Amino acid sequence: NAGVTQTPKFRVLKTGQSMTLLCAQDMNHEYMYWYRQDPGMGLRLIHYSVGEGTTAKGEVPDGYNVSRLKKQNFLLGLESAAPSQTSVYFCASRIAGKNEQFFGPGTRLTVL
Amino acid sequence: GQSLEQPSEVTAVEGAIVQINCTYQTSGFYGLSWYQQHDGGAPTFLSYNGLDGLEETGRFSSFLSRSDSYGYLLLQELQMKDSASYFCAVDTGRRALTFGSGTRLQVQP
Numbered sequence: 001n002a003g004v005t006q007t008p009k010f011r012v013l014k015t016g017q018s019m020t021l022l023c024a025q026d027m028n029h030e031y032m033y034w035y036r037q038d039p040g041m042g043l044r045l046i047h048y049s050v051g052e053g054t055t056a057k058g059e060v061p062d063g064y065n066v067s068r069l070k071k072q073n074f075l076l077g078l079e080s081a082a083p084s085q086t087s088v089y090f091c092a093s094r095i096a097g098k099n100e101q102f103f104g105p106g107t108r109l110t111v112l
Numbered sequence: 113g114q115s116l117e118q119p120s121e122v123t124a125v126e127g128a129i130v131q132i133n134c135t136y137q138t139s140g141f142y143g144l145s146w147y148q149q150h151d152g153g154a155p156t157f158l159s160y161n162g163l164d165g166l167e168e169t170g171r172f173s174s175f176l177s178r179s180d181s182y183g184y185l186l187l188q189e190l191q192m193k194d195s196a197s198y199f200c201a202v203d204t205g206r207r208a209l210t211f212g213s214g215t216r217l218q219v220q221p
Contacts, residue, residue, distance in 0.1 A: 031207060033208060035211075040213070040214075041213050042116075042199050042201075042211035042212050042213045043155065043199070043209075043211045044211070045208050045209070045210070048207070050207055058208060059210070090154060090155070092155075099143065099145060099157075099160040099162075099203065100145075100157040100160070101147075101155075101157060101209065102157075103154040103155050103156070104154060105153075105154050106154055
């Protein structure tokens with residue numbers, strides 16, 4: 001099992017550019033999450049999904065969109081990147097009824 | 113709103129015991145989790161407390177008091193590899209977690 005994988009690992013964008021971050025999990029988990037982590041801070045929830053075709057807003061959803069067309073994939077989109085979105089983005093998943101979240105290795109995004 | 117408080121930094125020596133506290137104020141509470149994160153790495157799950165009391169997993173234990181809105185992570189027989197950041201996280205029932213800002217633990221020889 002690969003667990004939770006994220007693509008890409010690093011990316012540099014210019015202000016106003018768009019991009020999509022891909023998260024994939026092969027554990028058949030129902031729930032998937034996107035977090036951002038800024039230096040010296042904890043993780044803040046951007047969006048999450050409790051199943052294929054469903055998404056919900058987290059604490060800091062502005063400027064981001066998500067889609068969960070397939071159970072194993074959760075996409076995070078930035079339509080018009082801003083320097084404030086410079087961060088490390090983590091995807092996580094968990095199985096229904098269990099508390100442990102499994103995290104991907106992260107995507108380090110810099111917006112210039 | 114939600115708030116979780118934990119110390120920003122803790123220093124201890126190899127072989128010692130260290131306790132990392134977490135107090136929370138949240139609208140809704142189902143349980144408290146702890147995650148470990150090494151520099152440059154991803155968070156990894158350590159423990160979960162849904163009920164009051166102590167949960168033990170090897171060298172790590174976690175405690176919860178719902179009436180005091182308080183929990184702690186206890187690390188025994190500290191090793192150099194335990195140097196990392198530790199996050200408490202509250203399950204507020206939205207099927208997602210709210211994380212604290214983390215405690216950076218430095219283990220010295």
